[in-house]
Every structure is written in C-alpha cells, then in structure tokens.
Amino acid sequence: MVKVTLNDTVLAESDNTVVVEGNHYFPPDAVNTAVLSPSSTHTTCPWKGVASYYDATIGGKTVVNDVAWYYPETKEKANNIKGYVAFYKNKVNIE
Secondary structure (H helix, E strand, C coil): CEEEEECCEEEEEECCCEEECCEEEECHHHECHHHEEEEEEEEEECCCEEEEEEEEEECCEEEEEEEEEEECCCCHHHHHHECCEEECCCCCEEC
C-alpha cells in the first residue's frame, strides 16, 4: 500500500499505483479529490503529453501549490497512466 499525506491529511492511498520515472501514479478513485483543487499550471512531456496540476487545499486554504499532476489525455506510450495522479516527493510524505 502506497500512501500520500500532507499535514496528517491523506491525499491518496492505493495498492494499484503505476510507477513511471520513479513516481507513483495513483488511480483516480484512490485520490482524495476533496482536498485538491485545479491549478492553472500545465506542462508538456514529449512522450506522455500535456500535464494538468492540482493544488492542495485543506480547510479552505491552498497549502501547497502544484502538489500533484496528471495527464487527462496521453500520448500512446503513456495510456496506462491516463487520468492517474502523481505527487511531488518534495511537497508531500509518501510511504
């Protein structure tokens, strides 16, 4: 079981993550979307596609900007992580 926490709040937890480039990508149903809000940040990976980002919003306040990212649409080689969410290791606790 891989679990992501921030200030004692669980952001994601799953036995079914997909590891890509050293990052655990969590299935959408394993992510606590109640504490994530869409960010305006977008980046492009040459082989995965365009990533969208989430901010961590706890208690009605944004506590960490761009804490996680996901690919709503992927290029063919990254279809296995389409919609899956990964978290920045330096912004959260991953255990």
